Amino acid sequence: MKNVKLKYGYWGSKEFIAALQAQKTSTKLFKEKLLTISDCEDLILLNSGRSAIRVALKSFKQIRPHKENIIVPSYTCNAVVDAIVDEGLNPLFIDVDENLNLSFEVIEKLDLTNVLAIIIEHANGIPSDIKRISNITQSNEIFLIDDAAQIQGVSINGKPLGSLGDVGIYSFAQSKTLVGGISGSGGALLINNPILVDPCQQLTASLSVSDNGRIAALKFATTYLLEKYTYLISYYYRRIFPKTKFAKMEISLINPVNSAMLLAQFSRLKYILEGKRKAVLLYMKLKSNYPKIDFVQDIKNKDIIKLLIKLPIGLTPDQIKISMKQEGIQTRLAYDLPWATNNPNCKNALKIASHMIEVPIVIGMEESDVKYILDKFQMIISENDTPISI
Numbered sequence: 001m002k003n004v005k006l007k008y009g010y011w012g013s014k015e016f017i018a019a020l021q022a023q024k025t026s027t028k029l030f031k032e033k034l035l036t037i038s039d040c041e042d043l044i045l046l047n048s049g050r051s052a053i054r055v056a057l058k059s060f061k062q063i064r065p066h067k068e069n070i071i072v073p074s075y076t077c078n079a080v081v082d083a084i085v086d087e088g089l090n091p092l093f094i095d096v097d098e099n100l101n102l103s104f105e106v107i108e109k110l111d112l113t114n115v116l117a118i119i120i121e122h123a124n125g126i127p128s129d130i131k132r133i134s135n136i137t138q139s140n141e142i143f144l145i146d147d148a149a150q151i152q153g154v155s156i157n158g159k160p161l162g163s164l165g166d167v168g169i170y171s172f173a174q175s176k177t178l179v180g181g182i183s184g185s186g187g188a189l190l191i192n193n194p195i196l197v198d199p200c201q202q203l204t205a206s207l208s209v210s211d212n213g214r215i216a217a218l219k220f221a222t223t224y225l226l227e228k229y230t231y232l233i234s235y236y237y238r239r240i241f242p243k244t245k246f247a248k249m250e251i252s253l254i255n256p257v258n259s260a261m262l263l264a265q266f267s268r269l270k271y272i273l274e275g276k277r278k279a280v281l282l283y284m285k286l287k288s289n290y291p292k293i294d295f296v297q298d299i300k301n302k303d304i305i306k307l308l309i310k311l312p313i314g315l316t317p318d319q320i321k322i323s324m325k326q327e328g329i330q331t332r333l334a335y336d337l338p339w340a341t342n343n344p345n346c347k348n349a350l351k352i353a354s355h356m357i358e359v360p361i362v363i364g365m366e367e368s369d370v371k372y373i374l375d376k377f378q379m380i381i382s383e384n385d386t387p388i389s390i
């Protein structure tokens, strides 16, 4: 039996050495590197993507204090919704297309008078049509957040994702393209609209540095990279301290340890994107041999970070996850969407999320690994002989 796991980050000895050698200047150096791929007016390194969203929203409120709705794709992670609510604003969920990106038809018909900002995501790395949305935001005095949390170093029409709105954001938490550690180990606010440079600098000038340094790096390594060896320790830890509650993440500046590790990783950004692309190409190549298997997203010629496969009617993602695990394959479920229940604006998001599962796309994967995954998936769904549902 093969053992094929999801990958939460590509860390090697370089990152660990960098963590030990980190200095205060590491953040400045990492910022300089990021600016080379970001095409923005200014860039502020924070502890997370959600902090970057919060700082952006604060600056928008200063300029247009009478508006309070924030349009957000109905398929998104909790962190984005929390950031909006934490700023005392109101998330307005808009349904998504087959790529899980915001669907424009609905927005074009909405009354937008009370909309302060629209958050556009590039779900799993698939670019949204920002040009189309920026026509709407510009004619309605709405700010645009180009949320490139999941993917860095990818451009559309020569413009990097993240540089296309009034502000952009990156996250460097686990499972993103560049990884500084567990959630809270890094994020960036890209300021693209010059009128926002001063407000965002003022809002962040007196922030303290995050304490998510070496301990957090160790936590990431033991939770995600060395899980095979540390599983028993964490199992007993959870039994002894079953309800350890994590403190709510406050907005702070990135810790130099995280910056140093990200700086070390930066030179491998192209290699990471290229390696993932190769794995996706293997799936595309082999797919024609599996008539029952289909991808959720349109992945042709795209740099994606997560590959999603459709499930047949009658099988729940949980069932498939368990069956795949029994075959040695780690998969991941869709985000929980607590806001989607009974919300007509979240119908598509809910339908896709309940009929999909993420399969590994890992650098260095071989054709035999992908074949193994697809063989096992086909075998599991064949036991339930109903057609693909979405």
Ligand SMILES: Cc1ncc(COP(=O)(O)O)c(C=O)c1O
Pocket: 047, 048, 049, 050, 051, 077, 079, 080, 121, 122, 147, 149, 150, 170, 171, 172, 173, 183, 184, 186, 187
């Ligand atoms: C699209 C998107 N935006 C924002 C975030 C928040 O990033 P962070 O976890 O660094 O706060 C995430 C995290 O998964 C995300 O996927």
